[in-house]
Each structure stands twice: as C-alpha cells, then as structure tokens.
Amino acid sequence: MTTTAAPARPGPGGRRAARRPAWRAFLLLTLPMVAGLFVFKYVAIGWGLLLSFNDARGTIALGDWNGLDNYRRLLGDPAFTRSLVTILLFTLFIVPVTFALALGLAVLVNRLRGGRALFRTTFFIPAAVSYVVGALVWKMSLFSGTPSGVANSLAYLLGYEESIGWVATVDPPLYWIVLVTVRLWLQTGFYMILFLAGIQQIPAQLYEAARVDGAESEARLFRHITWPMLRNTSVAVVLLLIINAFQAFDEFYNILASNLSGLGGADGRTPLIYLFQTALGEQNYGAGSAGAFVVTVLIVVFTLLQGRIAGFGRTAEEES
Amino acid sequence: MDRPLTRPLTRRGLLKGSALFVAGAAVSACSTGDPLAKGGAAPSGSAAQVTLTHWYHEYGEEGTQQAAMKYAADFTTANPDIAVKVSWIPGDYATKWTAAVLTPEGPDVYEVNDVSPNMVKAGQVTPLDDVLGAEKSDFNAKVLEPYTWGGHVYAVPMVVDPMLVFYRKSLFAEAGVSVPTSFAEFAAAAVKLTRGKQKGLFVGNDGIGPLNQMVPWSNGNLLIDDREIIYDDPKVIEALSAVKDLYDAKAMLQGYSTDWWDPGALINGAAAMQWVGMWAVPGLTEALGDDFDAFALPPFGPGGQAVVNMGGWVQVVNGKSRNLEAARKYVRWLWVQNTAAQTDWNLGYGFHIPPRNSAAAQAGKLNTGPAKTVMDAVAAHGVKQPALWTAEVRQPYTDAVTAIVKKGADPGKTLAAAAKRSQDILDQVPVL
Structure with missing residues (x-):
C-alpha cells in the first residue's frame, strides 16, 4: 500500500490539503483490517503464550499457573519429539524435491514454442484443488487398499496379485508414497508459476550477450544466466516451502485418520496433528499452546538460518 | 500491490465507499445464524422466553435429523415458554463441542461418549441426579457407571451401541x-x-x-x-x-x-x-x-x-448454560420421561438399545433375527470401557x-x- 498517492492538485491549499483526504481514507479503510488483525491474531497469540504457562484443561481461562510444566511435558513426550523428527525428515525431503520439480517444469514450459499456455494451465490447475479434496482422492481412489484401487490395479499388471493397503502399511513405510505424491501434485504447479514469472523477468539481452560471449549450450546458459537471475525467486520459494512443510496438517489428517473420533497412529503424526489432538481432542489447551510456540520457534529458526545462508533481503550493494 | 493510486480520492468517492462499507457490515451483522448449524427447529414466534441450543453429531441414518427436530418442536408445544434450537453438526463433532463449551455461547444441551473428571472440574457438565429422578433404577447400571463421579451422575444415556x-x-x-x-x-x-x-x-x-x-x-x-x-x-x-x-x-x-x-x-x-x-x-x-x-x-x-x-451416546447439560433449569427440564422430558421418543430414536432408524431397561424389554424389533443374537450376546458378554x-x-x-x-x-x-x-x-x- 502506498500513502503518498495523491498528486498535487492546482488550487488553494496546495499539495498538503489535497493529500489529507487520501490519508484519512487510508486510515478509514485499513482500520477494520488492522483492528481485526489485532483482536483475532495478536491478542489470541498473546493469550496463547500466557496460556502455555497455565494448567488449562477444559478451560482457556488463566489462573492456574504452572511455570514451564507444559513445555516439560511436551519435550518429555516421545510422541511429540517423534513428531518433530517426522516433520524435519519430511521437510528435508519435500522442499528440495518440490523445488527441483517446479524449477524443471518452469524451464521446460518456458522453452516450449507452442502450447505454452496449455501446459502452464495444466500444471497449475492442481494448485487450485483443496488439500482435503486431493487427500481424499488419493486415499479413496488412487491408493485405496481394495484390488480396484488405481495403484493396486497397476501393481496387479506388474505381477503383484496381493492387494496392498498403501495407507495402512508402515513397515515398509508405503504411506509416505501417498503423502508425498499428493503434496507434490498439489503444490508443484504453484511454485512452477513463481519460477516461470521469474524466468520471464530476465532480459533477453542477457542471453544474447552470453551467446556472443560464447556460452552455447542450454546448460551453460541456465547455470550462468537463469540460475543467478532467479536467486530472489528461489529464496522466496524455499522460504514458502519450508513454512508450508512445517505446517503440514491437511493431507496427513485426512489420509491417516481412521477412527471415528481419533486421528491416525504414531506414523505420520506431524506436530500440528499432535497439537490438534492435545488441544481439541484431550482439551489440554495449556500444553497445546506450548506446543504451538515450540513449532513457531522452530519455523522462525529455520527461516532465519535459510535466510542467512541464501542472503534473503540483501541488496546487491550490501553483497559487494 | 505497490501500484500507486492513480486517481486521488474525492470527498464524494470517499462518502460513497464508506456508505457501501457500512451497509455491507450491517448486512453481515444481521445474519446472526450459527454458522455450524445445518438445520434448526427455530421457535415459531410463540411466547418463548428461553431458547435452548441442542447439539447432535451427525447420525448417519436417514430421518434422524428430522426426528431430533420433531422432538424439540413437541417439547415446545408442551412447554410454550421454552424453545429448542437443534444444531446438527457434521464431520469432526468432538473437536467442535470441545471448543464450543469453552465459551458461554456453547450449547446448553449436547451429547458425548465419555465424561472425564476434567470435564466435571471445568464445569462443562452438571449433575443430573434429579433429572434421572426415580427412573434411575430403570437405566442400565453398567451404562450409567462410567458417567458417575463423586456419587453424582453427569449424563443421561440416549443410545446404547x-x-x-x-x-x-x-x-x-x-x-x-x-x-x-x-x-x-x-x-x-x-x-x-x-x-x-x-x-x-x-x-x-x-x-x-x-x-x-x-x-x-x-x-x-x-x-x-x-x-x-x-x-x-x-x-x-x-x-x-x-x-x-x-x-x-x-x-x-x-x-x-x-x-x-x-x-x-x-x-x-x-x-x-x-x-x-x-x-x-x-x-x-x-x-x-x-x-x-x-x-x-x-x-x-x-x-x-x-x-x-458397549458404546453409545449420552446427553449432558453444559454447566455454564444460562438456562440450566430449562435445559434440565428438557433433558428429563426427552430422555427420561418420553419413552415413545426414546424408542423411536433407538429403533426407528438404525438399531440401538434403548437405555431404559423397560423400553429395551418391550422393543419387538430386537427380539428377532440377528438383533436378537446381538441382544443375547450383550446380556452375556457386554463390556463397558x-x-x-x-x-x-x-x-x-x-x-x-x-x-x-x-x-x-x-x-x-x-x-x-x-x-x-x-x-x-x-x-x-x-x-x-
């Protein structure tokens, strides 16, 4: 948003007077949003922080202070520490794979001579699908445990006559195939569009100049022009990917939940699923809030680390 | 996003915009319906002084929602000063009621599977001994037992599954x-x-x-x-x-x-x-x-x-309800006194055992075929968690x-x- 919008209008009062209504309008129009943000986000976050130092079972009222007990309980619970390990491994896998796929697709789509719009749209469409819908299609149709499931039909053609319960099999961990493929399908297209936009911002003269300087092969052009020019896009993409991976919930919840009131088992339990269970399943809002802050701190630490390594937000002058 | 405003705001434009905004806010404020409610038996403009909210999870059998709304309407006919608004909650019911009962706006009457000491301590439920009244001995004792804390019963069984x-x-x-x-x-x-x-x-x-x-x-x-x-x-x-x-x-x-x-x-x-x-x-x-x-x-x-x-659902009254007495009266009317409604609820759609022994004994539908096998197995081997x-x-x-x-x-x-x-x-x- 910009506040210095109104150009000067001729007339008495001059520039200043003309600007005042715009400034007032800005206040008036943003106030509901800011007030909403304050009441529904910041107050809630602050309350959550206080609640994390309370024994709050079945209530969200403060008063039963118990110091760091909730944090101790969480970090002493093997189920929670395991969920942190789970999400870390998931992040380490899904971030580079999505990154490589999205970048690869963007480069390929960009090189197309005809039908670029068609392919761009085709790859992007899954991003418009809800995670819940995607997860249920994966669970009930593609990777259903019945012989008629798509994956099992394929396995049958390849000679495996026994139908496989993809989601239920944890040893070997076949459920990861379901979880990872659905996320890749859902999010790759979106990041591909970001890369594509980045690639199209690169001036064509740079490529021409590189060719004049003797860079002939596509690989060299990519390495010396495309990749460095995409740095800001890449950093932003990695940042978003990491945050999204840490907040994984929807597809895990919908694919793995099996019992009426219950969530899935220990396998594939992400921190958010664990906290959902703690706060809303068991009504332990103190421990739930504490966990939310542990996860937030983790996300912040990872983001800062990544920003430091990749140099997010640094300008060219600062670099040199 | 960063494109500067190309046109300065005029006073008239600002006025128009603000008027639209206020109108929009007013319209959305008018629709004060419960966003979770899929259907409600709204009070039909009578002399109702109290409106109770009653939450059900989504029973899968066809006709159950209409039945629940009919019981509520019947209650209002018998007690014109109390209206009942039925909310039918689809999906993950457990997390919805747990969040709702934290506020005074939660349901007055709702159903659960378990009543834990934490729920009792937090006032999410209230003792219902007087609601069960003299009929208490007619309820399946095995079923009542897990809802009894410190000598008080906190729930009235609705269905035994x-x-x-x-x-x-x-x-x-x-x-x-x-x-x-x-x-x-x-x-x-x-x-x-x-x-x-x-x-x-x-x-x-x-x-x-x-x-x-x-x-x-x-x-x-x-x-x-x-x-x-x-x-x-x-x-x-x-x-x-x-x-x-x-x-x-x-x-x-x-x-x-x-x-x-x-x-x-x-x-x-x-x-x-x-x-x-x-x-x-x-x-x-x-x-x-x-x-x-x-x-x-x-x-x-x-x-x-x-x-x-032996699973099932039980009715509880929210301890924080502003209409505690009306809620108790409603629960006693529906799940203790009104055996016709209980029999309809338990046998008219899917099959469940009516929690009152006298009603279960009279349930003809449970005396034949596989239902009879189940009833015999329950009598001999029923275990309550x-x-x-x-x-x-x-x-x-x-x-x-x-x-x-x-x-x-x-x-x-x-x-x-x-x-x-x-x-x-x-x-x-x-x-x-």
Whole structure:
C-alpha cells in the first residue's frame, strides 16, 4: 500500500490539503483490517503464550499457573519429539524435491514454442484443488487398499496379485508414497508459476550477450544466466516451502485418520496433528499452546538460518 | 500491490465507499445464524422466553435429523415458554463441542461418549441426579457407571451401541467355517475366508482398529483398573502377539472406501466378517436379507471372556448454560420421561438399545433375527470401557500397539515404557 498517492492538485491549499483526504481514507479503510488483525491474531497469540504457562484443561481461562510444566511435558513426550523428527525428515525431503520439480517444469514450459499456455494451465490447475479434496482422492481412489484401487490395479499388471493397503502399511513405510505424491501434485504447479514469472523477468539481452560471449549450450546458459537471475525467486520459494512443510496438517489428517473420533497412529503424526489432538481432542489447551510456540520457534529458526545462508533481503550493494 | 493510486480520492468517492462499507457490515451483522448449524427447529414466534441450543453429531441414518427436530418442536408445544434450537453438526463433532463449551455461547444441551473428571472440574457438565429422578433404577447400571463421579451422575444415556463381529452366513458355509469359539479359531477363519478379492476380516482401515483393546479384553485384561494402568502384562503381550500374527497373515481388509462403522465392506463382499455396531442391522437386512448374523469376539483362550463392546451416546447439560433449569427440564422430558421418543430414536432408524431397561424389554424389533443374537450376546458378554481410559491416557498404548503389531517391536519393552507414560498422565487426572 502506498500513502503518498495523491498528486498535487492546482488550487488553494496546495499539495498538503489535497493529500489529507487520501490519508484519512487510508486510515478509514485499513482500520477494520488492522483492528481485526489485532483482536483475532495478536491478542489470541498473546493469550496463547500466557496460556502455555497455565494448567488449562477444559478451560482457556488463566489462573492456574504452572511455570514451564507444559513445555516439560511436551519435550518429555516421545510422541511429540517423534513428531518433530517426522516433520524435519519430511521437510528435508519435500522442499528440495518440490523445488527441483517446479524449477524443471518452469524451464521446460518456458522453452516450449507452442502450447505454452496449455501446459502452464495444466500444471497449475492442481494448485487450485483443496488439500482435503486431493487427500481424499488419493486415499479413496488412487491408493485405496481394495484390488480396484488405481495403484493396486497397476501393481496387479506388474505381477503383484496381493492387494496392498498403501495407507495402512508402515513397515515398509508405503504411506509416505501417498503423502508425498499428493503434496507434490498439489503444490508443484504453484511454485512452477513463481519460477516461470521469474524466468520471464530476465532480459533477453542477457542471453544474447552470453551467446556472443560464447556460452552455447542450454546448460551453460541456465547455470550462468537463469540460475543467478532467479536467486530472489528461489529464496522466496524455499522460504514458502519450508513454512508450508512445517505446517503440514491437511493431507496427513485426512489420509491417516481412521477412527471415528481419533486421528491416525504414531506414523505420520506431524506436530500440528499432535497439537490438534492435545488441544481439541484431550482439551489440554495449556500444553497445546506450548506446543504451538515450540513449532513457531522452530519455523522462525529455520527461516532465519535459510535466510542467512541464501542472503534473503540483501541488496546487491550490501553483497559487494 | 505497490501500484500507486492513480486517481486521488474525492470527498464524494470517499462518502460513497464508506456508505457501501457500512451497509455491507450491517448486512453481515444481521445474519446472526450459527454458522455450524445445518438445520434448526427455530421457535415459531410463540411466547418463548428461553431458547435452548441442542447439539447432535451427525447420525448417519436417514430421518434422524428430522426426528431430533420433531422432538424439540413437541417439547415446545408442551412447554410454550421454552424453545429448542437443534444444531446438527457434521464431520469432526468432538473437536467442535470441545471448543464450543469453552465459551458461554456453547450449547446448553449436547451429547458425548465419555465424561472425564476434567470435564466435571471445568464445569462443562452438571449433575443430573434429579433429572434421572426415580427412573434411575430403570437405566442400565453398567451404562450409567462410567458417567458417575463423586456419587453424582453427569449424563443421561440416549443410545446404547453394542459392537461385535458380524459375518455373512453364506460365505461361512461356502468355506466350511463355523462360528469360532476361541481367538485361534477366529484367526484361522479369517485366513480361510480370504480368497480372491475377498478378505476374511475387516476391523478398520488401519488393519488393527478396535482389536487393539478388544483382544486384550477377551484375554481378561481391561488395560486399566480404576486409577492403575495394568496393560504391561503377559496376558496383553499374548493377545497382541496373536493380533500381530493375524495382521501378518494378510487376511484383513485395509484401506477400504468406508471405515469399520459402515457395513459397506460386508455388504459388497469385500470382507466376510466385520467388526461393526448393531446400528448396521437395518442396512444389512435390507441389502442381504437374512444372509448375516453376529457373534461376540470369542474368549482368547481358556480363562478368557467373550467380548461385546458397549458404546453409545449420552446427553449432558453444559454447566455454564444460562438456562440450566430449562435445559434440565428438557433433558428429563426427552430422555427420561418420553419413552415413545426414546424408542423411536433407538429403533426407528438404525438399531440401538434403548437405555431404559423397560423400553429395551418391550422393543419387538430386537427380539428377532440377528438383533436378537446381538441382544443375547450383550446380556452375556457386554463390556463397558472403563471411565478413565480417556483419549490422553490411551494414546501411549495405541502407539505401542501399532509398533508391536505393524513393526514387530518388542512387546514387553514397548508396553512397559508406554504403561509408565499412561500412568503419569492418569495420575494427573483430578480425583472427584
């Protein structure tokens, strides 16, 4: 948003007077949003922080202070520490794979001579699908445990006559195939569009100049022009990917939940699923809030680390 | 986003914009409906002074929502000063009521499966002894017991749901299998009934389902004894090892499109036996005629006990309700006095046992066919889950069972570690 919008209008009062209504309008129009943000986000976050130092079972009222007990309980619970390990491994896998796929697709789509719009749209469409819908299609149709499931039909053609319960099999961990493929399908297209936009911002003269300087092969052009020019896009993409991976919930919840009131088992339990269970399943809002802050701190630490390594937000002058 | 405004705002434009904004806010403020409510029996403009909100989870049987709304309307006819607004909550009901009762705007009357000491302490429920009144002795004592804390009963049972094994008689005859009398026979039957695209047994999409508790129960260990965790025990190890063998035999259906509480897998022939509740009987009869029956999970071995799990829903009154007296009056009218409505609710749609013994005894529909088998099994083998076996307490156990059954973890060590955790959590539950 910009506040210095109104150009000067001729007339008495001059520039200043003309600007005042715009400034007032800005206040008036943003106030509901800011007030909403304050009441529904910041107050809630602050309350959550206080609640994390309370024994709050079945209530969200403060008063039963118990110091760091909730944090101790969480970090002493093997189920929670395991969920942190789970999400870390998931992040380490899904971030580079999505990154490589999205970048690869963007480069390929960009090189197309005809039908670029068609392919761009085709790859992007899954991003418009809800995670819940995607997860249920994966669970009930593609990777259903019945012989008629798509994956099992394929396995049958390849000679495996026994139908496989993809989601239920944890040893070997076949459920990861379901979880990872659905996320890749859902999010790759979106990041591909970001890369594509980045690639199209690169001036064509740079490529021409590189060719004049003797860079002939596509690989060299990519390495010396495309990749460095995409740095800001890449950093932003990695940042978003990491945050999204840490907040994984929807597809895990919908694919793995099996019992009426219950969530899935220990396998594939992400921190958010664990906290959902703690706060809303068991009504332990103190421990739930504490966990939310542990996860937030983790996300912040990872983001800062990544920003430091990749140099997010640094300008060219600062670099040199 | 960063494009500067190209046109300065004029006073008139600002006025128009603000007027639109205010109008929009006013319109949205007018629709004060409960966004969760799928349908409501709104009071029809009568002299109602009090409006109660009553939450139900989404019962799957057709006609149940209309029935719930009709009971509410009937109550208002009899008590014109009290209106009842029925909210039918689809999806994950448990997390919705737990969030709603934290505020004074929560439901006045709602249904749950368990009442924990934490709920009592937090005032999410209120004693209903006077609501049960003289009729208390007519309620199934086994069912009331887990809702009793410190001598007070906090719930009125609405439906009792026995869960056990249903099977296809024709598939048993084809495979030459008879009703098993021990867990070994049960497992052997599951293997024998697995042929082609048909699996022997369906207990849940994760391949373990309720067996994680039922099989140890059938070996004589209820996993918890009042305030003591007792599942770190050779009997439980023995039971879980047998479950692991059954799991490894690949005789169980996994990843079906519906889960164990829906009889679809049995109806479609995807499995020959299925763990499901008596509510499925009308649907099974419609689809299969008399080609099905039921049996209690057989005793694990000598010294074990057959098991029918007695689940169900109970009605509670929110302790923070602003209309406590009206809410009590409504619950007493509907779930204690109005036996006609109770019988309709329990038998008109799916099959459940009416919680009042006198009503259950008169239920003709439960005296024939598979429903009769279930009723006999309930009388002989009904087991009610102990009250303190809450979601929090049992989580270390269910994790341990997955590790043992699916990944071959050492049962002794895994259970010992989990039992210690469960006991720690249990020790923090307040004593009432």
